Amino acid sequence: MKSLEELRAIREKMKQQMDLRGPNEDNIRVVVGMATCGIAAGARPVMAAFLDEIEKRGLKNVTVSQTGCIGVCRLEPIVEVFVPGEEKVTYVKMKPDMVPAIVEQHLVNHNVVTDYTIGAAE
């Protein structure tokens, strides 16, 4: 069974990493719409997949957050990506299996995954 002891060990590891890293400037933000229709359309596993992938790759310059309604029910789940100095990118009708490509291509290599964007859907 997992225990609070294990959480303590995670804390120690994270603290060491923080000391090495220092404050980071170019923070990328991933925002997932989590209002009623987002949740009904599958936003929860999409959100979990982003957190998973970001943890696995150890990306320290990405924050994932939740917001309410982004405004277009039929395109939910919707995810917005903000890279400093670049235009906002909106991904629509998201599924967990689309997440690794977005993380690798967009968040790491700064190439938008055009096929998944709102522009491609419209």
Add this chain to the structure above:
Amino acid sequence: MKELSLHILDVAQNSVSAGASRLDITLREDARGWLTVTIADNGRGMSPDFLARVTDPFTTTRTTRKVGMGLALYLLAAEQTGGRLSIDSAQGQGTTVTATFDRNHLDCPPLGDLAGTVALLIQGSPELELHYCHTAPGGEAELSTVELKEVLGDDISLAEPEIFAWIQNYLSEQEAQLEGAVQER
């Protein structure tokens, strides 16, 4: 919604939107398969007049669309199993939403990923004091952010992906044991 845990996520988001600093999510299952879900917050609450029509799908304070569906859908889900929904609320004090479900009823959705729901709620509102408790005849699953913060201290946020992963695993282990114990009966 395909899972009760998704309803719980949605109804709990109302508490977050209402500015709650404390949220209590309690599930209690009895030996006959009746489940009572209580979601209680200390947010801004609702006026008696608003409360009277809050499960009407056309009641919402959101501005992005004209219908608010969360509570209307939740009511429907409970009533479809022969259960009920009741909401207590006082302005400036908070809101308690209580729903009952007959888990043996054909129309009762599965509980679904409760661990994922709780982990995401905490990730989305790392400052929130959240208490989660699920009791069933087979045992109990439990988590409090107060305990987690005692371990983590001030400099590690509950929103970190590493912490999210730990919470999810920690609770899914407990939930799996509960479900296992229920099935053995």
